[in-house]
Amino acid sequence: MEDIQDLASIRIMVDDFYTRVRKDELLGPVFSSVITGDWQPHLNQMYDFWNAALFGVPGFRGSPFIKHAPLPIGTEHFIRWIKLFNQTIDGHFQGQVAATAKNKAELMSVLFQNKLQYAKGQKKIIF
Known part of the structure; x- marks a missing residue:
């Protein structure tokens, strides 16, 4: 398996994940x-989000947290999201960029969970 190399790799990752x-x-x-x-x-x-996150390519516009905040999601959703994301990466890629993608996904998960808890008045920090 090769590493995530470009937008074509990101399309494979995103399409399979979703x-x-x-x-x-x-x-x-x-x-x-x-x-x-x-x-x-x-x-x-x-595609634009991950291209920006992994390769610094401009083009993504948006506020992902704002779109997710009203959804009925909790810790179990984030655990499953990470599991599926990691399975997707591991099924197609290996290397430094693939590892970076998994790390960034994990960090986003923690950040979103913290922000959701804060928004609900539960000022807990999840690590």
Whole structure:
């Protein structure tokens, strides 16, 4: 297996990950309640997000937390999200950028969980 190298690699990663998400009994209903039709606009945004996060390529615009804050999600959703994300990466890639992608996903998970708890008045920090 090769490392994540470019936008083509990111497309493979994102497409496979969201295929897994849509089929997942915990995450699928959450996403399908928000994305009711064509998934391509969301996928395009995720290509841009990961291209910026991994390679510093400009193009992503948005506030991911704001879109996730109103969703009915908790710790179990983040645990499953990380599990599926890591399975996706490990199924396609190996190397430094792949490891960086998994680390960034984990950091995002912790950040989102902290912000959600803070927004709900539970000023706990999760590590």
